Amino acid sequence: MSSYCALRDTSFDDFEEYTSEDSGFEKSLESNMPPLVQDVPPPAPKKRGRKSLKDKQLELLSAEFKPSLGVQTSTPTKPSSEDSKPKRKYAMGKSRITRNRSPTQVVKIKRFRRLKANDRERNRMHNLNEALEKLRLTLPTFPEETKLTKIETLRFAYNYIFSLVQVLELDDDVQLDLEKLQSLTLSGERINKELFDAMFINPPPHFMEPGYGCNGDFYSSMHQYGVTMNQPAGYDPRGFSNQNYQMFRGAFEAAYNGGAPKTLNHTYPPASYHHQEVQPPVYNADYYSAQPQPNVIPPNFNNPAPYPTPDCSVNPSIPTLQSPQQQTMHYNSSFYSQTPPWSETSAYSDSGYTADHCRKSMPLQAPPPCQAYPL
DNA sequence: TAGGCCATCTGGTCCT
């Protein structure tokens, strides 16, 4: 994990600690202030974002605290205990910053701490963005090479995980590759990215009509597209036809094969599962690279049963993964940008259908938090 | 040029 810090760990406050009794505070700043340089090179040049004010500020501070030639510039050492003077007792109500400080000194100290906080915040955001980038790379790749925005990445990740869980929960008696998927038609329409988008991810607004459980969801979309849903007694919205299941399964397998990480070791199920008494086995990437295993059902809120232990090491059926370049499914940005309809903050809630409504009208459950690919 | 996206700064709050 890369990180950088524009300011050294040597804090102004520590520095202040052993100069607090130095009447020549300004002078000590000049001679003892740690150099304000970057320890580590900054991240790669950014495409966006304004030019950092940090550099200007640090330049100013550096100039202000720049040691003159011939002046000791190494980090000053704290005087030994023998040399230390008796501790001064400070007036009540005075902070370490304000005591014995001129207004100018207080301003400078606060400014220095502010710059340190800025640096920490910047580094924190870089770490956050780095984690988001890992998530972005975990998702199916984009032939168009359009970088997902942050919100798109998060929304698509949620949908993607949800979809994969749904696939795993379905019956697993169909083997379908991408070619077969692409040869299928639905209502006389060849499956293309627009139809895929509309069916699975981003149903058009006019599909958002009451009557199909959670409006805007996958099943509603399929129904709107004329998909015949099996509706046996005790209607289960997941029991759609075999052909439509094939399309669903194949589509997400294609995405799955195109974007699943290949080399990382992961643990699964999520940490929340560890709260249960049964200790689950550790799954590796091969497990997730393999075809969904029959009778291997991840626990959800309705099915907290223990995980079976797949023996991937001796399973010869693990398929060869497609590289992202081989993936032929095409998605555009809108594929990723929709708030999941089961989300509490979904735009669908504006139409009166909230996540709570979805839960009541559909037995589908949101997937458990997935930690298969730790960031 | 407006709007989206982003990085950064900033002050407040909470926690250790």
Add this chain to the structure above:
DNA sequence: AGGACCAGATGGCCTA
């Protein structure tokens, strides 16, 4: 006291 976290503000870059 100081760090982590958060959200609002600001301004730069890019695109339609």
